[in-house]
Amino acid sequence: MLTVDGLVVRYPGFTLGPIDVQLGVGDFLTLIGPNGSGKTTLIRALLGLQLPDSGSSRLGRDRLTERDPSVLAHVGYVTDSSLDVLGEFTAEEYWQYCRAAHQTVNPTEQHDVMTDAREYAQLLDLPLTPKLLSSLSLGTRRKAQIVAALMHRPKLLVLDEVFSGLDFIATRSLEEILRELSRNGTTIISSNHDLDIASRLSTHVALLQEGQLILYRDIAEMGGPDRIEDVIVTTLREARRTKC
Amino acid sequence: MTLLAQSRELSRRRLVLNLGYRGSRPDRMYHLLVGGIVAVELCGTAGLAMYVYRQNRQTSGLSVVLPAVILICVYALAGPAILLAEGSRGSLTHVERVLETLPLARPTVRRILWLPPVLTSTVLMSLILPPAVASLVASNIPFTSALLSVTSAAATSAGFALLVLAASKLIVRGARWSAVQYPAALIASLIGAIYSLSSVVRLDDAPTPTDYVLGFPLVFDEILRRNAVPIGLGIATTVLGVTFSIVSLMVIFRTPAEASRSDRLIGWRISSTPDLRMGEILYLIRNAGLVANLLASFVLNCATVVLLMSLDRAQGRQLVGPVLSALPFMAGLPVRMTRGVYRRVWPQPELAGASLSSWTSRLCLAEVVFFLFGISPGLAVLARADLLRAVDGSVVAISAIGCAAVGIGLSWAIPSTTDDATSQVVAAWIYVVLASLTLLVLNNLAEWHTLAALAVSMTLLALSVLISRMVERSRWQPGVAVLRQDPGRRYNRGRMNDRIGEE
Numbered sequence: 057m058l059t060v061d062g063l064v065v066r067y068p069g070f071t072l073g074p075i076d077v078q079l080g081v082g083d084f085l086t087l088i089g090p091n092g093s094g095k096t097t098l099i100r101a102l103l104g105l106q107l108p109d110s111g112s113s114r115l116g117r118d119r120l121t122e123r124d125p126s127v128l129a130h131v132g133y134v135t136d137s138s139l140d141v142l143g144e145f146t147a148e149e150y151w152q153y154c155r156a157a158h159q160t161v162n163p164t165e166q167h168d169v170m171t172d173a174r175e176y177a178q179l180l181d182l183p184l185t186p187k188l189l190s191s192l193s194l195g196t197r198r199k200a201q202i203v204a205a206l207m208h209r210p211k212l213l214v215l216d217e218v219f220s221g222l223d224f225i226a227t228r229s230l231e232e233i234l235r236e237l238s239r240n241g242t243t244i245i246s247s248n249h250d251l252d253i254a255s256r257l258s259t260h261v262a263l264l265q266e267g268q269l270i271l272y273r274d275i276a277e278m279g280g281p282d283r284i285e286d287v288i289v290t291t292l293r294e295a296r297r298t299k300c
Numbered sequence: 301m302t303l304l305a306q307s308r309e310l311s312r313r314r315l316v317l318n319l320g321y322r323g324s325r326p327d328r329m330y331h332l333l334v335g336g337i338v339a340v341e342l343c344g345t346a347g348l349a350m351y352v353y354r355q356n357r358q359t360s361g362l363s364v365v366l367p368a369v370i371l372i373c374v375y376a377l378a379g380p381a382i383l384l385a386e387g388s389r390g391s392l393t394h395v396e397r398v399l400e401t402l403p404l405a406r407p408t409v410r411r412i413l414w415l416p417p418v419l420t421s422t423v424l425m426s427l428i429l430p431p432a433v434a435s436l437v438a439s440n441i442p443f444t445s446a447l448l449s450v451t452s453a454a455a456t457s458a459g460f461a462l463l464v465l466a467a468s469k470l471i472v473r474g475a476r477w478s479a480v481q482y483p484a485a486l487i488a489s490l491i492g493a494i495y496s497l498s499s500v501v502r503l504d505d506a507p508t509p510t511d512y513v514l515g516f517p518l519v520f521d522e523i524l525r526r527n528a529v530p531i532g533l534g535i536a537t538t539v540l541g542v543t544f545s546i547v548s549l550m551v552i553f554r555t556p557a558e559a560s561r562s563d564r565l566i567g568w569r570i571s572s573t574p575d576l577r578m579g580e581i582l583y584l585i586r587n588a589g590l591v592a593n594l595l596a597s598f599v600l601n602c603a604t605v606v607l608l609m610s611l612d613r614a615q616g617r618q619l620v621g622p623v624l625s626a627l628p629f630m631a632g633l634p635v636r637m638t639r640g641v642y643r644r645v646w647p648q649p650e651l652a653g654a655s656l657s658s659w660t661s662r663l664c665l666a667e668v669v670f671f672l673f674g675i676s677p678g679l680a681v682l683a684r685a686d687l688l689r690a691v692d693g694s695v696v697a698i699s700a701i702g703c704a705a706v707g708i709g710l711s712w713a714i715p716s717t718t719d720d721a722t723s724q725v726v727a728a729w730i731y732v733v734l735a736s737l738t739l740l741v742l743n744n745l746a747e748w749h750t751l752a753a754l755a756v757s758m759t760l761l762a763l764s765v766l767i768s769r770m771v772e773r774s775r776w777q778p779g780v781a782v783l784r785q786d787p788g789r790r791y792n793r794g795r796m797n798d799r800i801g802e803e
Contacts (some may be wrong), residue, residue, distance in 0.1 A: 103400075105400050123405065123406060124405075125403040125404055125405050125408075126403070127403075128402070128403035128404075129403040131403075132401075133400070133401040134401070135397050135400075135401065137394075137397070139394050140394050140397040140398050140401075141394070141398060142310060142394075142395065142398055143317075143394070144310055144313035144314055144317055144326070145310065145313070152306065153303070153306045153307075153310070154401075154402055156302060156303040156306050157303055157399075157402035157403060157404055158402070158403055159303070160303055160403070160404070160408070161403045186324065187324070188317075188324075188326075190317065201401075204401070205401065
């Protein structure tokens with residue numbers, strides 16, 4: 057389903073990769089790593105938003121890095137910042153905008169996108185007020201972003217620290233939604249600092265340290281969800297000791 | 301609604317919200333704004349034309365000077381206006397990141413991001429061109445010549461400014477430098493205007509290669525000599541400017557920004573009793589946009605002074621007064637941006653526990669320092685005793701105090717963020733209008749009574765500082781709720797003092 061093949065991104069003073077990851081239909085990969093380890097860079101590079109120095113990422117047979125709209129129509133993406141919304145619109149106007157963008161690729165919708173959006177909004181406890189998004193709290197904007205990413209029923213969902221800023225009700229609801237989507241075949245990549253959430257949702261875990269993928273495993277191989285924290289702490293400690 | 305129509309709607313709302321509108325009807329506000337602009341434009345055009353016509357009738361010599369001044373104004377405004385409109389793309393980071401989440405090809409994303417600059421430049425050009433054409437016609441210049449000379453001035457100015465911007469983008473590609481690229485192009489554009497203005501001095505000389513490259517000096521020369529522009533020359537220079545603009549925009553369009561390396565910073569020595577005034581100034585000068593604008597006004601003032609010093613004694617004596625009054629005008633322009641470095645509501649110093657009165661005082665002090673830096677090139681005039689004798693020092697001081705007052709007052713009244721070009725353009729225009737009016741009133745008053753003018757300028761400065769405090773108090777108001785809940789917290793002590801003082 058998703059293949060990341062030898063992806064390398066270089067900045068002055070920082071190198072990400074090479075990253076090799078393969079995910080199947082319905083897999084849930086949680087990206088874990090200290091701040092500045094390259095999680096967002098990896099996400100942006102595999103979506104083609106950051107031009108890689110080498111390597112590529114493919115959704116099925118299609119290269120994501122080329123940013124072909126017909127391929128991107130199957131991808132839902134939530135950025136790492138709640139500010140990345142069209143603050144001059146209300147939540148519903150924002151979704152209409154996203155819908156119009158999708159209609160440039162698929163003029164005939166397969167399902168009622170706005171009905172889906174309202175349902176997700178209800179699940180996430182997002183009130184549909186006529187207020188502009190810029191006047192709403194960061195958590196509420198976050199919910200609007202999540203709905204925008206989900207309402208088109210993507211095959212691949214990429215979430216960058218999506219739980220940050222969400223209240224506990226929305227966090228639990230989102231967990232349920234993601235579990236359901238994964239069960240129904242949506243492949244999900246989520247960067248996250250909360251190991252409890254990661255242990256409840258993930259089928260795979262990837263650990264990044266200073267741009268290097270130092271752990272990439274199936275949860276079952278790690279000894280089950282309860283072992284995630286121990287394995288991650290041990291791996292990080294060893295990586296730092298080796299560096300010293 | 302299609303994506304394009306929705307993007308247009310987005311651009312309009314951005315314009316209105318950037319101007320500070322926080323109500324629930326941005327569409328209605330936009331239409332009111334457009335209506336207001338059209339009304340002001342019509343009244344301004346008619347009023348300016350009538351004023352020029354009357355002045356020409358009263359003073360015969362003005363019929364030569366006024367068209368030149370009008371054309372120079374168009375040239376000096378058109379390039380910067382296009383640059384600022386182009387720069388409004390820089391404030392679209394969040395919009396760009398939203399578009400990245402959608403299934404849109406890169407060219408489509410770019411087209412959507414270009415909509416606000418196109419809208420802004422259209423608005424700005426429509427503000428500049430009609431009054432200029434009307435004024436030229438009122439100066440007895442045939443309509444065709446007036447239209448051609450104005451379009452030529454606007455096109456060549458825009459072309460030159462965009463050419464310099466494209467070159468600077470190619471040479472310094474780092475994302476951090478984007479804040480410096482625009483002022484660099486702005487300076488080049490204004491130097492072009494000053495160069496064209498210098499044609500007045502070398503009227504009898506043959507055109508230089510620079511004249512042919514810039515295009516506009518040739519048109520300017522024709523207007524000065526014959527009060528008309530040959531149609532061929534007008535069309536040729538306009539086409540030249542438009543071509544430069546298109547080619548430059550294509551280069552800008554295709555030049556991606558490179559990731560910047562970390563920069564060296566001037567450190568702040570941390571001690572047990574840190575000097576917050578120094579900390580404030582250091583914090584402000586780490587904002588590349590503000591620094592670039594400060595340097596731009598400084599360099600421009602240097603260029604003006606150098607030009608003044610290069611003139612012969614008689615011309616220098618005639619121009620030293622207006623030039624020394626113009627320096628504070630430029631110096632106040634970047635001062636207007638200072639408050640915008642901080643968040644509009646709940647500015648960072650409030651959250652860090654600063655007291656309202658001490659912070660506003662520190663920032664006003666920093667603004668005065670920046671203003672003095674901007675006008676410092678004027679000190680060079682002290683070296684020319686013959687020029688110094690020709691100038692009334694009190695009038696210069698009154699002009700400086702007046703411009704500083706407008707800059708400081710506007711900085712607090714319209715705290716537009718440095719990366720938001722649209723609100724920067726609007727705030728800059730408001731500054732230009734207010735500072736011009738202030739200079740006009742103060743200079744007229746000074747002719748009648750110098751002390752009265754000085755008193756008025758000092759009152760204006762005191763008022764601007766007072767306004768800063770009053771305006772800021774309303775922005776800090778939400779923090780008071782937090783204070784009431786937890787007044788004992790150490791970091792709230794400063795704010796508590798303000799409250800106690802208030803009650």
